[in-house]
Amino acid sequence: MTAAIDPNPNSYARHDLYEERETPLAGIGAFATVAIPSGTRIFCEESFVMLPETAAHLDLHRAVAALPDDKRAEFWALAASSKPSKDVAWVATLRACCDDDASGAFNILVEEYERAWSIFETNRFTCKSLDAAEPSMLGLFPRAARLNHSCAPNVFHRYNPLIRRLTVHALRDIAAGEELLTSYIDICHPTVTRRQLLRHWGFRCCCTACDSPDEEEDSRRKRMEGLFNQVINRERKRVRNEANWTAKDYERSLGVVMKAMGVLEQGGMEETDTLGVICVFGTQLAGKAGRGWEEEAVEWAKRAMEIDRKCLGEDSKEYMRAAELLEAATRQKDLAKL
Numbered sequence: 001m002t003a004a005i006d007p008n009p010n011s012y013a014r015h016d017l018y019e020e021r022e023t024p025l026a027g028i029g030a031f032a033t034v035a036i037p038s039g040t041r042i043f044c045e046e047s048f049v050m051l052p053e054t055a056a057h058l059d060l061h062r063a064v065a066a067l068p069d070d071k072r073a074e075f076w077a078l079a080a081s082s083k084p085s086k087d088v089a090w091v092a093t094l095r096a097c098c099d100d101d102a103s104g105a106f107n108i109l110v111e112e113y114e115r116a117w118s119i120f121e122t123n124r125f126t127c128k129s130l131d132a133a134e135p136s137m138l139g140l141f142p143r144a145a146r147l148n149h150s151c152a153p154n155v156f157h158r159y160n161p162l163i164r165r166l167t168v169h170a171l172r173d174i175a176a177g178e179e180l181l182t183s184y185i186d187i188c189h190p191t192v193t194r195r196q197l198l199r200h201w202g203f204r205c206c207c208t209a210c211d212s213p214d215e216e217e218d219s220r221r222k223r224m225e226g227l228f229n230q231v232i233n234r235e236r237k238r239v240r241n242e243a244n245w246t247a248k249d250y251e252r253s254l255g256v257v258m259k260a261m262g263v264l265e266q267g268g269m270e271e272t273d274t275l276g277v278i279c280v281f282g283t284q285l286a287g288k289a290g291r292g293w294e295e296e297a298v299e300w301a302k303r304a305m306e307i308d309r310k311c312l313g314e315d316s317k318e319y320m321r322a323a324e325l326l327e328a329a330t331r332q333k334d335l336a337k338l
């Protein structure tokens with residue numbers, strides 16, 4: 001089953017659902033101007049700078065210099081909060097390219113390169129290619145760059161390589177006036193780990209999850225991290241050792257999947273990097289486990305499809321894959337191959 005892809009790129013842009021404005025403590029943010037129902041594609045946009053993960057200061061500066069004037073101005077207006085890189089080899093390379101390095105002009109130039117790098121590090125999004133074997137790229141998206149972070153986000157972002165755009169979807173119903181908040185990191189970590197990861201962006205998160213007085217909030221994420229790792233490790237083991245994997249082994253894996261789903265649902269963490277992935281594993285394992293698990297396979301495939309539709313849209317490869325899984329689970333055929 002494949003979803004129709006809109007050939008008109010302009011129809012991807014939505015300007016009617018939110019506005020950008022200053023927040024009291026987190027610079028500029030994006031705020032809903034109307035009620036936004038769960039699953040709405042709030043906006044979707046092309047990158048204006050896209051570089052390989054291995055790119056460095058000089059590559060970035062070259063890419064920015066090549067932008068048209070309005071885009072270049074947009075780049076320099078973005079927030080710059082990341083700390084300078086420890087890598088300084090590029091300074092010597094830059095010096096070698098400059099005619100006159102005796103004056104203060106060179107220092108000013110270095111500062112400009114450092115600011116560009118800080119803007120890039122503060123605002124870039126990982127863009128995975130269609131082919132999982134291809135290395136990821138890092139992209140800048142001017143609208144998404146204004147989304148602030150929360151560890152209990154109400155929107156979900158993901159680069160969609162099929163339409164070559166970053167999409168932003170509502171994870172739940174959002175009221176007019178609410179700030180749109182995405183998560184810069186995997187939300188299935190305990191607070192102490194999330195704080196470390198968020199140091200990259202130079203702020204201390206005070207979201208409802210980080211500042212929750214409820215200790216259960218943190219222990220749920222610790223449990224989730226452990227269960228998610230268990231599911232992944234058991235899957236790796238199964239793939240290496242599929243011929244010897246017994247019905248008992250499948251049942252054990254499915255037990256961990258069900259526990260993980262329970263914890264995620266309890267915590268309202270219904271997004272595709274967590275619950276969506278778990279539902280796909282559940283469907284595949286139930287399909288391979290065979291007798292007695294058929295109905296679960298269908299239910300989990302439906303859940304995966306729902307979550308991928310909500311977080312990514314019907315034009316995503318994840319949604320299309322979940323639809324294929326549902327079809328196979330419903331027909332009780334070919335599931336073992338997926």
Ligand SMILES: C[S@@+](CC[C@H](N)C(=O)[O-])C[C@H]1O[C@@H](n2cnc3c(N)ncnc32)[C@H](O)[C@@H]1O
Binds near residue numbers: 029081122201204205
């Ligand atoms: C991608 S930008 C987001 C937009 C930014 N606020 C702006 O003014 O353009 C990331 C930066 O926003 C700020 N920021 C994002 N989320 C925040 C939060 N929850 N609390 C405080 N600052 C935050 C940090 O300075 C961070 O490095």
